[in-house]
Every structure is written in C-alpha cells, then in structure tokens.
Amino acid sequence: MMGHENQGFEDAQIYASREEMESLVLDDDDNNNSGNENNPSSRSNGGANGDGIQHQHPLSSALPFAEIPTTDDDDPLLSSSSPQKSPNSFNSFLEPPSYADAVFRSFDGDHGKQINGHGAASTSSPSSSADYLKISVTDPQKEQDLNNSLVPGGNAYMTYLITTWTNLPEFNGTEFSVRRRFKDVVTLSDRLSDSYRGFFIPLRPDKSVVESQVMQKQEFVEQRRMALEKYLRKLAAHPVIRRSEELRLFLQVHGKLPLMKTTDVASRMLDGAAKLPKQLFGESVVSAAVDPNDVSQPAKGGRDLLRIFKELRQSVTNDWGGTKPPVVEEDKEFLEKRKKLQDFEQELSNVSQQAESLVKAQQDIGETLGQLGLAFVKLTKFESEEAMFNSQKVRAADMKNVATSAVKASRLYRELNAQTVRHLDKLHEYLGVMLAVNNAYSDRSNALLTVQTLLSELSTLNARIEKLEAAASKIFGGDRSRVRKIEELKETMRVTDEAKSCAVREYERIKENNKNELERLDKERHDDFFGMLKGFVANQAGYAEKMASVWETVANETSGYAKN
C-alpha cells in the first residue's frame, strides 16, 4: 500500500457527493445499511477468498473510500428484502468472469510494479524475480540547518525517511533506513548523470523555486514525498543503475551523503588563471590543451569555460562551415531510430492529452449520473410521502428503481475511472522516459562534439608546427627560440592526441550504452504498452458489462410500459 492509494482517483468533491448519495439512500431503506457499508467483516470477507490479502487491492487501492464493494447481493439499495448479506459477498462480486478478469488484469500489472518499482517489465525478466530492491519514502520531518545560517533561527528544510528492503549482495543487510533531504536527491541525480552517460536515466523530481515558502503546506510535502518515492523506485527498476555505487551510498550511508556536490563555484574566466595552479606545481604548461581525463566528462561551467567556448566554436563550424567535420554521426540506424523516437514522443504527448480529456469525461458522466440518481431519490421520497393515489405509489417504486440504478452506475463509473487513470498513466510515464532518452542522446552528441573539437585542435596544432618547421629550416644553424616553440607545440599535440583518444573511447562507450538502452527500452515499451492496452480494454469491457446488467434489470422491470 506504499503510496498507491494516493495514485487513485482522489477528488474531494466526488467524495462529498458520494457521502450524500450514501446517506440519502441509506435512510430510505429498511436494511441494516450502515452495517453493510462500514462493516469491517465485509472487508475481511474480501481477504478470505483464498487468494491472499493482496486481491482486495483492486478496489481498495484505487479509491480512498474503498470499503464499499459494489456487489449486487451486498447492495443495500436493492429492493430485495434479505437483510443479511451473503458470506461470499466478495466472491459474488467476482462472479462474472469478465469483470473479475478486468479487475485482476489491472492488478497484475500493479503487483509486479509494487516489487520492482515503476517502469519495470515485471513479467518478462526472469533474472530479476529472485533479487529485489524495494524502497519507500515516508515520514517527512522538518530540521534546522544550523551551520550555514545567515538568518537567525536557521534555514529549515525537510527530510524524508528512506527505507530500503533488498537482498542484493552489495548492500550489507536486508533492511535499513536513512534520512535524506531533497538536496541530496539532486546530488544523487547529478552524479548519476555524470557516471552513466548514454543511459536512459530516470529524471528526478523538479526543484521548486519557492520551496521554503510553501514548505509549510501539507500538500506540497506530500506531493514531494510521492515524487521522491516514484523516482527512487524508477532508479531501482533500472537494471544497471540499481547496482550503482551512487545509489547504494544514497540508500545506505547514514549521516552526510558521501557524494560530491555539484560545484559551479569559481568561474575562472581567463585561461591564464586556470593554468596557474598547474604552473606552480611544475606541470607542463600546455597552453590550450585539455586534461585527458577531463574529456570523459561533459564540459561544465567554471574551469571548463574555455573548453565550452571551443566546443561551441566547433559546433558552429559543423553547422555553418564549408568543410565536413572529421568525424560525423554515421550510424544510420541510430539516426533513423532517433527520428522515430522523436515522432513517437510527439504523438505520445498528444495521446496523453486526449487521455486526460477522456478521464475527465468519464468522471463527469459518472458524477451526473449520481446527481440524477439523487434527484430521483428525493422525488421518490416526496411522491411516497405525499401519495394520495395508488398511481403515485407505483410511480414512486419505478422511480426508486431508476434512482438506485443510476447511483450504482455512477459508482461503477468512478471505479472504472480510477482504474483507467492507472492504466493510462503509462502514457505520462513514457513522456518522462522520452526526456531521459533525449538526455542520453545529448550525452552522445556532446561526446562527439568533444572529439570533433579535439580533432580540429590537432589539425590546427599540426599546421602551426609545419609552418614553424618550414620557417626554421630556412635559417642556417637553427633558431633556438623557434625550435623550443616547436618542441612545446609537439608536446601539446601529444597531450591533445591522448585526450582525443580518451574522448573517442568515451564516445564509443556512450554509443554502446545508447544501443543497449534502446534495446531495453524497445522491449520494455512493448511489454508496458501491451499491458496498458490490455488492461484498459479489459477494464472498459468489464465495467460496461456490469453496467449493462444493472440497466437490463430496470428495463425488464419497466417493460410493461413499453409501446407495442
């Protein structure tokens, strides 16, 4: 029940009108209705059907007010007189196999998710069934930051309890908890981006600009808690990232998070200033070279400012220059796939929007049916109380039939919608995945740009060396200063060449990551979307059948009025 109940269909207004419906109808009836609705034994009946507690979830987890099973036998609104509910109330609810199918199908998808977190192809990866990594985020608490406070009273911030259950060997232990704040999550996310270039890394929740101001609000904290949980579960679901050291440190190490914070502090504008420490330590001064190891990282602000400038210049040359850059993205397959994914993303966004409208329309029709039912209930009461003629009593009875059916149908719509939301949520999820894909592709292009930049540098250096050599050879006996310059340049070129090799390796590595991730994505996408489609369709069919039977009963009972 970790947070899933919150993903259900929460609308306070609906809840209120449902209350209205319940109380109004229940007053009317002779049966011991309050017993039926709120009776805890009805819940335990659900659990006692032999399949385990979990199966209660399709109803209860979807809704915040889910204690009410919409069983025909159980429904106090039925005019049938038996006051005692059948012991198999839950089973009879499952009776129409189609409906049970609908409910169970949607549950199956969830069941897998609850173990592996979101986005996992739960049924199709046999290896992951043995090991697990389950995370929950709970218990938000306010804490004071006493160190950095410029403001008396300190900066307050929220921490969350991160609890992990796992049997993965690299963790020492099976259950443990730490406290983390949102800043730590940002750090984790940044470090993962650095270490796993080319991977489709799930995106972390947004920072909120006005965080400190809204922090008091319960709603915001709860939203953030859910978002964090979702994020960590997605990380845990990724086959490579779940094994990362960064994640392990985040989940397990108590106290301060032992990951390097993102620094963008000193912005060293001048090339000279950047080189100064190196000069002092006697390292070779390579005026425009890039430290080979650094090339495996993308260019960031601050010390890499010069590098950024060069890569920018290179990219402009790529786009506008007459000559083709020395290395290009040649992988046609990659280019095709990327275009396809872009199209997919666009259409997906559109579908996601329409799905939202669909959900809203379903919600509205359910609501209106409920209100119509209520209006007829009141009318029924009125006609019964004020009846002066028998015809009125007959009419009141007919009306009551229709009213209760309308209320039933309204509830069915609500349940259907809660399930629909969960299925179609996949669409929104994949929009997030597409963003991760774009990031991975950016990693690739950045790496390529670095390679291209270095190649350009090499060729520039080479040209300069050749020029100097040509000039020097003309002077008899050599030109000491020129020769020295040539030596320097040759050294720079050597270092740059090393850097280039590094960069090329990095680029290839990222390409490989892209490829593997794409395969993984395609497979997961296939499974996830088919699951979504089947679940959605089965749901719609199941609930439609339920509604049909409700209305068929009324139609039969009023068939006497039909025109011949």
Place this chain on the structure above:
Amino acid sequence: MITTQRSSTGGGGLQSPRSPSSQPPYLSVSVTDPAKMGNGVQAYISYKVITKTNFPEYQGPEKIVIRRYTDFVWLRDRLFEKYKGIFIPPLPEKSTVEKFRFSAEFIEMRRQALDTFVNRIALHHELQQSEDLRTFLQADEQTMERARSQDTGIFKRKPSDLMQIFRDVQSKVSDVVLGKEKPVEETNPEYEKLKRYIFELEDHLAEAQKHAYRLVKRHRELGQSLADFGKAIKLLGACEGDALGTAFSELGAKSEMLSIKLQREAHHLLMNFEEPLKDYVRAVQSIKGTIAERANAFRQQVELAETIKLKEIDLNKFRLTRSEKMSEAEHEYEELKADSEEATKRFETIVRLMNEEIVRFQEQKTQDMGLAFHEFAKGQARLANGIADAWRSLLPKLEALSSS
C-alpha cells in the same frame, strides 16, 4: 360522445376503415413534416397536421392542414379559457435563442412535443369535443389566421397575465402555508395539500430534468473525447509500426466507433427521457394555471355572496320604508342572485373537474414516466452492451499481437 380508450399518447392511430359506423369512434392526429417558411426575421416553421377520425362533426376520414407554432398557442389559450378546471396539456416553450431556433434537434423536439399536445387533447373525453379543436384541425389557413388575429378581446389572455396569476397563486399558497389567513381563500385542507404538492413537485421535477439534460451533454462529451482519443492513438500506432502499432490502430478504431454509439445514445436520451421529464414539468406548470383559475372563481363566488348580503340588507330597508327604490332594488337583487348561482356553479364545476383531472393526471404520469424510465434503461443497457462487445472483441486480437 363515447370516449376512446387509449393509453398511448404518441401520434398516429388505427388505420381508418371504409365504414366508420362499424368502428369505435377515434380521433388521431399527427404533427409532421416541419418546413421552414419565409426569410430572415420573418422566418418560421410550419407543420403538417394530419387528422384521421370518424367523428361525425369532422370532415371525412382524413384531413391535412398546415399550422405553425402560434396556431397551437391559440388553441391552447382558447381551451384554457373555455375549459376551466381541466388540466390543459402543455406546449413546448418558445425558443429564446435565435440561433437555436432552426437547429434540426430543436425542430424535432418541438415537433414531438406538439404532436403529443394535440393527441392529448384528442384523447381527452371533454376537450376532444371542443369547437376550437375542430377549427384548429380543419379550418383552412385564412380562417385560421382570422381566428388567430381576432383574439384580442376578452378571450385573449396574454402570457404576462398568466404569469401574474401564477405569482398571485404562489404568494397566496405560501401565505396559507405560513399561516397567514386571507379571507378570500378556500379553507379546504385537502385542496391545500394538493396545492402544496403541486408547487413542491415542480421544484423536484425541475431538478431531475436539469440533471437529465446534463446527462445528455455528458454523453456527447464522452463521445467526443473518445473520438479524439481514438484519432490520436491511431496516429501513435502509425508512427510505432509493428505489432504494437497495429494494436494502437485497432484500439483507436474501436474508440472512434464507440464515439458514434455514444452520440446516438445521447440523442435517444434527449428525445425519450429528458423531453418526457420536461413535459412533466410543463404539465405541472399548467396545473398551476388551473389552480389560479379556481382561486379566481372562488373569489368571484365569495364576492358575489357578500354583495348579495349587502343588497339584502338594503332591500329589507327599502321594504320597511316602502321606498320607490324597492322595485329597482328587487330587480338588482334578482340579477345578483342569478349571477351568484352561476358563479357558484362555475366554481363547483371547476372543483369537480379538478378532482377528476388529478386522478387522470397521476395515472397518466405514471404511464408516461414508466415509459420514459423504460427507454432510459433500455438505452443505457444497449449502450453498455455495445461498449462491452466492442472492447471484448478486441482482447483476443491484442493477445495475439502481444505475443507475435
């Protein structure tokens, strides 16, 4: 005249045989073929009114005339004047929104309501004998137009007058309910109960009708969003390709198909559930008019009775003084007595008729609503089954595609 026994209020009826005398008497009317006439601001809709009857006062077994909405209004006003105490069937409202006036849906709703209106009159054992009805059903257009424009005299009751009466009645009822006794009111507890019932009923019905109308809209909205969703997911399928793409496309197609079903059901709901509810509301409002008439008649009766008492006093005074005014006074007294008797008779007729009408009304409404409920349930069941079948049929396909 022998009354025809019929429970349906729809248009059409028994086919007229060759020899009317061997048939039980019947009068059935249908309002059909709406046609737009005229241009611009003057434009209006005309309807074909087809009468099939074997009543001797009517011409031939079948007669067709052309009528417009204001003709129906004329008929209703005349009946309301002449048959006090009877609940005159209600008319559909005049349209306030210009744009909507000529929409196909509105025209159809109005046609259906007008058809119901005329048939109810034709089936009512008293109203069907009305001369005005005969005029309406048979007169040529010029006669009809003349009759319509002639109605500026005492018979013509403007809608605003009616509204005033409604308001008076409403305030009077609430006064009585609040316990403020006004002398010129009936103190019949059963009748009070009826009046209260009618007023409250209108509120309840109006609310139900409001939600019914909203439900129609919701069906349309759901249909629209299914269509949009279907289209979008088809595009996604085209972009995706392979098995998954096909799955998306199939789903999209189903979704679009269901959208059509929903629009159809919305229309069915409108015509067969929402309109009958609206009709019910109008009927109750019509009853309020009758209540007002009864109050008027009662007041007249009481006022005359009081006037007579005063006149009696005067008369006795004259008799005692042997005044020359006595014969005049006697004359006036006799006249007043005659008037008073008439007023009393009028009032008592209204009371009697109302008692009969209320029974008939309740029975009629049980039938009408029973049918409306049946159509509502039938429509919803049909829609739900259609939806279930459509999605069910898709599942095996999805199964096959997912494993391919």
